[in-house]
Amino acid sequence: MELLQKWNDRDISWLQFNGRVLEEAAGPEVPLLERINFLAIYSSNLDEFYRVRMPVIKAIGKLEADTRLPVMEEVKELINRQQQRFGAILQEQIIPALRLEKIHLVYHEPIPEGIRATLNAYFFDVLAAYIVLIPLDAEKPAFLENNKLYMLVHLEQHGKGCNYIINIPSDKVPRFLHTSCDGITYVLFIEDIIRIYLDIIFKNAIVKGAYNIKITRDAELNLRDEYAGDIAVKIEEEIQKRDFGLATRLLYPPDLPPALLHTLIDTYGLQGANTTSGGYYHNLKDFFSFPVKPPFLLYPPEPPFSMIPEVASLFDHIAENDFIVHTPYASYDAVLRFFNEAAMRPEVAEVYTTMYRVARDSRIANALIAAARNGKKVTAFVELKARFDEENNIRWAKTMKAAGVKIIYSIPGLKVHAKVALVRVSHQGRLKDYGLFSTGNFNESSARVYTDYILFTARPVLLRELELLFIFLAKRRKPAPEEHGIFNTLLVAQFNLQREFIHRIDTEIMHSREGRKAGITIKLNNLEEEVMIAKLYEASCAGVTVNLIVRGICRIVPGVENLSERIKVKRIVDRYLEHGRIFLFENNGDPQIFLGSADWMNRNLYRRIEVCFPILDPALKNELMTILQMQWEDTAAAVWIGEDARNIPSSGNKNDFRSQREIYLYLKEKYGK
Incomplete structure (x- = not known):
């Protein structure tokens, strides 16, 4: 091959x-x-x-x-x-x-006469306040912003043709208007309402055609790794430019005349963009805000349950046993309580955390502010290069810094994608450590829809190394070669993560060749990096069964003779976004399980600080293996990934085993109150 x-x-x-x-x-x-x-x-x-x-x-x-x-x-x-x-x-x-x-x-149909009065009032009372007319033949054409909606209007005025652009103000008002008439609820796009009134907007012209268009622009920030100034200031400057990047796509409706398309391309210099004839409406991500939501047309409720008992101190509970909170099935309140208790309890001396995507109304950030104001030493590493969250992260970093939180900003050339937190409590004259290790961001908003795993632990073997990680992050630099061996239990990208995963695959290869029990099951968001894929091919050729659950990018080619015969790949797309990463190595009947923040992509392995962490509690190992097996058996929301990357249905019966539902029931029975 x-x-x-x-x-x-x-x-x-x-x-x-x-x-x-x-x-x-x-x-x-x-x-x-x-x-x-x-x-x-x-x-x-x-x-x-x-x-x-x-x-x-x-x-x-x-x-x-x-x-x-x-x-x-x-x-x-x-x-x-x-x-x-x-x-x-x-x-x-x-x-x-x-x-x-x-x-x-x-x-894309006539609007019923029965609702015209409502539309008339809405247009003149609301929409008209935002309408801006842009002549297409102006000496200096107005800039068309990224992913904003516009209407290209072709007119006949004073016996000759002319063209205007109208903004569709969906960033100012809701995209949809809904109104009822004769027992029917009508939902309309606001651009269709504007279209009705074009004869009034262009009073002395004949409207010959109106066409919805959208331009998408390059989102990359121009950041140099060696940039030595205030990175927050630099990123803020670049964010202001993001929506003015080069056009990558022009979307237009199928009935746009070719001559008008060429005029549009020439006027705005769109020769390098992909010109795509789409539907009559664009930005259909606005369906997120579809205005009519009867509950019986939504998923039935699955209220999250608490996984911690009623205790006076969460830290005392953590000291007794490790436990894992499984979002969104379990309540995120345990994570919030971890930070809240750290802020409130007088015996807490120090708090450290990483923050990658901060919630817009973050209760965690507010807890860190309270902790600092309560006299505790609080350190937060805020990653400012989290794409599309840069502005929000900067805002929170400034707010926390003003309150006394020590803020450490991005490391040049690296993103810190690890999701970890450490609290140090004064206990009998010594500091006792408590930690969080997560596969997902410390973000209470995404926790409602992302399936993630958050480990609560007081194990010194993990937390001593977590302290070392925070000491390193404070240096804001790439690790030197002599530092690569400082972690022995945690797997940390830039230090030992790739090396240790390769070592564990090699161990499975050795077990298989010597006739012992061997197997690898891995759940990832993305599998791209060729060194790791080649290692999985090697394992397959050595007789190791490799089962993969990969939600997104998957570059591995499964099921190829003499290469990947023992590799199978599934993809699960269901009610919640599969986000947690699990690594299971059979290890001759003594399974090793790691959770973590790292996908197997070039960016994660070579350009980020990531943390994967072992699960050392036998009961938690069994719990995770049960969940992983449920996902592997999914026939309702899972598909196989074929050797050409296509999705292949796993069952003809879509009402078969649905892992997300079964995991919820399993965990609720085990922990729910």
């Missing part, structure tokens, strides 16, 4: 994942309004792909013209197929199903 055939393309693989998200919108067993939500997720994901990955694909294509050009064509073809599928799901399945529930989404 040729080398290039050993790896699926990362962008094609990611698009296949997004296609799997799209198929949830087509699932008749998924509640109707949740299907609309999956359309929004697909659309939001695709926008980010054009902002982040398309510039990279183009740049690589210029360097590797012979190899990357076919990928670009395949990317375009796959996106076009998915967009057609998107339109078919929306128009042929979801809109008719909504109408059966007396919810009428008005979609």
Whole structure:
């Protein structure tokens, strides 16, 4: 097999994942309004792909013209197929199903006369305040912002043609208006309301056509690793420029005349962008805010349950035994209480934490502020380079710093993606440590929808090394070669993480070759890095069974003779976003389990500080193995990933075993109160 055939393309693989998200919108067993939500997720994901990955694909294509050009064509073809599928799901399945529930989404069709009075009032009282007219033939055309909605209007005025751009103010008012008439709830796009009044907006002209358009722009920040100034100031400057990046995509409706398209491209210099004929509406990620939400059309409630007993001190409870909080099935309150008690209890001396994506109204950040004001030594490492969260992280960092929290900013050349916290409590004249190790961000908002694992522990063997990590982070530099051996129990990227994972795969290879029990089961968000994939191929060839659950990018090619015969890969897309990472090594019947923040991608292994941590409690090992087995047995929300990166249904019966539901019931029975 040729080398290039050993790896699926990362962008094609990611698009296949997004296609799997799209198929949830087509699932008749998924509640109707949740299907609309999956359309929004697909659309939001695709926008980010054009902002982040398309510039990279183009740049690589210029360097590797012979190899990357076919990928670009395949990317375009796959996106076009998915967009057609998107339109078919929306128009042929979801809109008719909504109408059966007396919810009428008005979609590229005449607006009922019975609601015209409501629309008239809404246009003149609300929308008209935001309408801006932009002549297309102005000497200096106004800048069209990233992912904003516009309407290109073609007019006949004084016997000649002219063109205007109108902004659609969906960033100022809700995208949808809903109103009721004769027992039917109508939901309208605001651009359709504006369209009705074009004859009034352009009073002395004849409207010949109106077409919705959108431009997506490159989102990369121009940050130099060697930048020596105040990185917060530098990032703030670059954020202001982000929405003014080069255009990567122009979306326009199928009925836009070619001559108008060329005028638009020439006027705004869009020759380098992908010009894509989409549907009649863009920014359908706005379906997140679909305004009509009867509960019976949503997922049935799964109230999170508490995993800790009623105790006077959470720290005393942690001292007794390790435990894991499984979000979103279990309440996130244990994490909030950890930080709140650290702020409130007088015996707490020091608090340390990393912060990657801070919640907008973060109770954790507020607890750190309270801790500092209560006289405790509080240190927070805030990663300012967390894409699309830079501005919010800077805001919180400044607020915490003003309150007395010691803020450590990003390390040049590295992102700190680890999710860890350490609290030091004065106990009988000595400091006793308590820690959190998480697979996901310390973010109470995402904890409602991300499946993650948070380990609470007082084990010195883990917390001594966690203290070493915080000491290193305070230096704000890459580790020197002589520092690579300072961790023995924790696996930390830039120090020992890749080396230790390779060692454990080698151990499974040795066990298999010597006839002992061997096996590897890994759950990741993304699997891209070729060294690790090659090691899994080696394990397969040595007789090791390798089971992988990979949500997103998956470059490994499973099931190929003499390469990956013993490798199988599943993908789960369901009610919650699968986010927790688990690494299970059979180890001849004495299984080793690690959880952590690290995917196996180039960025995670080579350009980030990541932490993976061992599960040392036997009962927690068994709990995680049970959960992992449930996910492997999923036939309702899981698909197989084929050797060409495609999604292959795992069962013809979509009402088969659904792991997320079963995990909730399992944990609730075990811990719920």
